[in-house]
Amino acid sequence: MENWLVPLAVFTMIGFIVWVIFSTVRRYKVASVQGDVAKTMLMHFDSSEAMLAYVQTEGGKKFLNSLWSEAGTSYGGILDCMRWGVVFLIVGGTLSWMHAAGIVDHDAQVAGILAVALGVGLEAAAAISYFAARAMGLVGTEPKA
Numbered sequence: 001m002e003n004w005l006v007p008l009a010v011f012t013m014i015g016f017i018v019w020v021i022f023s024t025v026r027r028y029k030v031a032s033v034q035g036d037v038a039k040t041m042l043m044h045f046d047s048s049e050a051m052l053a054y055v056q057t058e059g060g061k062k063f064l065n066s067l068w069s070e071a072g073t074s075y076g077g078i079l080d081c082m083r084w085g086v087v088f089l090i091v092g093g094t095l096s097w098m099h100a101a102g103i104v105d106h107d108a109q110v111a112g113i114l115a116v117a118l119g120v121g122l123e124a125a126a127a128i129s130y131f132a133a134r135a136m137g138l139v140g141t142e143p144k145a
Contacts, residue, residue, distance in 0.1 A: 005107050005108060005111060009111075034066070038063075038066075041063065075139060077129065078126050078129050078130050078133070078139075079126075081122050081123075081125050081126035081129060082122070082123065082126040084119075084122050085118075085119045085120070085121075085122030085123035085125075085126060086119065086123075087119070088115045088116070088118045088119030088122060089115075089116060089119035089120070089123070090119075091112075091115045091119075092111075092112045092113065092114070092115030092116030092117075092118070092119055093112070093116060094112070095108045095109065095111055095112030095115065096109055096112035096113065096116065098112075099112065
């Protein structure tokens with residue numbers, strides 16, 4: 001019962017590293033394919049009038065909006081930060097409670113305190129990111145329904 005934290009931490013760390021690698025590769029491939037499609041679409045227009053006519057259609061508006069997707073992703077990063085902050089707060093609080101109840105030893109309490117500190121840091125980062133993004137105009141001041 002005393003040495004369960006080290007294997008759990010190693011397993012979690014390896015899983016996290018694998019997840020980061022695969023999600024980064026996936027994002028890179030998606031961005032590469034989207035860039036190639038956009039480049040191919042733009043090369044098919046022989047004049048500015050043809051491009052203007054396409055952009056005025058519904059499909060053209062969607063295509064143009066997809067080129068400027070960076071501004072719309074601000075909420076995603078903020079929500080991810082908040083989500084992970086809540087997870088770390090719950091895990092850290094649970095480990096600390098388990099130590100107070102006598103279920104686990106002192107090492108689990110240390111891990112719990114570190115997890116709570118990480119959760120508080122992530123929540124603070126989410127709040128700072130939200131207010132900075134709002135000040136820069138990347139997110140609206142009113143939530144969308």
